[in-house]
Amino acid sequence: MSRRTWQRPLGAGGRDATRAQVVEAIDRTAPETKEELACTVGISEQYLSELLQELKAADVVRKGYVVDDSALYDNSRHISKLYGSNTSVAEIVSNEEIDDHGTEVLELLDRLESVTTRQYDAARAAFLGESVEHSAKTLESLTNERYSAVLAELKSYTLTTDWPGNRVAADLSTIATNLEIVGDRACFIADVADREGTDANGTVGERMADIFASGARINEYFSRILFDCDLAVHRQLRDEEETVHRDLDELFELVTAYDPDMYGHLVTVTRALERAIYYWVDAAELAVQIHSGLQPDHVEI
Template identity: 65%
Template sequence: MSRRTWSRPQDAVRQGREATLAQIIETIDRTAPATKARLATEVGISEQYLSELLQELKRDDVVRKAYVVDDDAVYANASAVSRLHEGCRRGDADGRGNPISETAPSEYRGTDVLELLNRLDEVTSTQYAAARRSFVGDEPDRPAAALESLANERYSAVLSELKSYTLTTEWPGNRVASDLATIATNLEIVGDRACFVADVVDSQDVTATGVVEERVCDIFDAGERINEYFESILFECDLAAYDDLIAREETVHRDLDELFELVTAYDPEMYGSLVTVTRALERSIYYWVHAAELAVRLHSGVQPDHAMI
């Protein structure tokens, strides 16, 4: 994936101090300005104000000499620079006590979208857990397929809110909305993959046992843990969880390699069934990882390392 960032509207007064800090970080990361004057021009603020803000960023080790952004420090300060993690919703009051209207700019509507995404994630992760129970022979409280209509309903609710989000904000709100829509689509695909796994388990007259079953369950477990990291990143603005997500993703690669070596010893029917299930799990995990990658960029303006799966 190419390294891409987006720039905020050049209106530091309207956006506020924290948004200007985020804009400085993004501008440095995107353009690598050679001088302070060039950086001030790019951001659209005075050199004096820029110097004040740079002192703060350097004190927190977010920006080093030569105007280089330290990704780790940005992640550690994510809640201060995030365009979504504002803690405000329509109907709440802004910093001056004024009510936030239905046509408020995007920085006041981010939490609405996050709440809807959280509701979508709840049902699709439940579908994933139901698929796991089906694989090991347990009867889930609600099968993955039984939750599909609810998942579709919540997915549609996210897209509807994002349409309003796009119409009521200046550029680059459309790009923010596009990334959020991709996250929603990724979650919806996870739910679809869970239904597919459950269908395969129900339709195949073969059952994995012993070490093979254990290894497949390990992959299910890794997927659930990666989903938890994704949730921490998007909904709690905990970008430090991204490193843990990548580390867990690396173990999934090893587990998959070992699993495919094991299943080659089975008859073709068993092999085909297991490959179908594990490939579906692999794609589910990929979509969670990719969603986490987008969440990191949305919160920090910094593009994280490429997703491996």
């Protein structure tokens, strides 16, 4: 999974801010000695020793100056307003105690997910020869607009949040990017279907319809994990992912029975579909980590 580096905001003070600087320095520079770490942070070794004792007691830092990612997320409750929530987006938005930026990020991500889902449905309809009110390409400008809005809010979120909150912001940025890529892959599938035409009849068409349906279910599971903190469905998502894996393998074997032109066309579409589903699964993995502090098994597609 990709991680973006988000700079720590200026102006923070106090012991808590210094502790955050220590963890940040360890995470970014991997110092070999206490002297090197103290110099990087700009504090005395004695003061550093006191802070390290607190961080080790909280299991945030292990021996050898290594940051424990699980504990890091666990201690980001006051930063990540998504963390540990078992409420829906609507309930979160109505909670006055929730930070304005956290609420706005959730709302914007929800809006982005809704339009990329419409693009995916439009791509499925294009391949299966069904009519659709708005094509995936027509919706692309709306996707780009909502994607830009998420990134702009995350930038503001980062500038007003102490590290390691920027770790959470980086994960949310990756989730937004994954959704934008899903929309992009949907446009590609629809373009290929319109340009080349498809034969959605017979066994191949049925298999493709099944894979599209599995992708839609994976997107639903991802949304429940991110917006509703329904971590229990992660197991169902993994089961669905295994089903998609098997269906794709069987489809590749099946299409070899066609002539080279038809085979190439189907490979192009199925590869784009495969990548769209991958980015939903990857986003779900990040959402699990944001909420639980635990990193699930990596995606398989």
